[in-house]
Amino acid sequence: MSEKRREKGSENGSEMKGGCHCGAVRITVPGLPEQVSQCNCSLCRKTGWIGGYWHPDDVTIDAAEGALNGYVQGDRMITTWNCKTCGSHTHWTPITAPPERMGLNMRMFDLADWGHLPVTEVDGASF
Numbered sequence: 199m200s201e202k203r204r205e206k207g208s209e210n211g212s213e214m215k216g217g218c219h220c221g222a223v224r225i226t227v228p229g230l231p232e233q234v235s236q237c238n239c240s241l242c243r244k245t246g247w248i249g250g251y252w253h254p255d256d257v258t259i260d261a262a263e264g265a266l267n268g269y270v271q272g273d274r275m276i277t278t279w280n281c282k283t284c285g286s287h288t289h290w291t292p293i294t295a296p297p298e299r300m301g302l303n304m305r306m307f308d309l310a311d312w313g314h315l316p317v318t319e320v321d322g323a324s325f
C-alpha cells in the first residue's frame with residue numbers, strides 16, 4: 199500500500215472493501231469511518247441502515263451504468279442508492295446536503311471489519 203493512499207484516507211486503518219449482496223455494486227474506502235450511526239427515522243428503519251460517513255473523494259463506488267436505483271424523498275437533501283438487482287441499500291450522496299460528506303451503509307461491509315466500532319444512536323425521527 200502506498201503512503202499516498204494512506205494519507206488520503208482516515209488514520210483508522212487500511213482499505214476496506216464491501217458491496218451489495220449480489221456483487222453488482224462494489225465499494226472501496228481507505229479505512230474505517232470516524233463514526234458509525236444508527237438512526238430511527240422511517241427510511242433508516244425500513245432499509246436497515248447503519249451509516250458510516252466519508253468525504254466523497256475517498257469513496258470508490260464500482261457499479262455498471264444503470265446498476266443503481268436512486269431514491270429521493272422528503273426534504274430532498276440526499277439521494278439514497280440501492281442495487282437494482284438485489285435491492286441492497288448501499289449509499290447516499292448529497293443533493294443539497296453539504297457536499298463534503300456522503301454516507302455508506304456499513305452493512306455492505308464485513309462486520310468483522312467494523313463491528314467493534316461504537317454505534318451512535320441518532321434520533322432522526324424527531325428532526
Ligand SMILES: [Zn+2]
Nearest residue numbers: 218220281284
Ligand atoms: Zn446487488
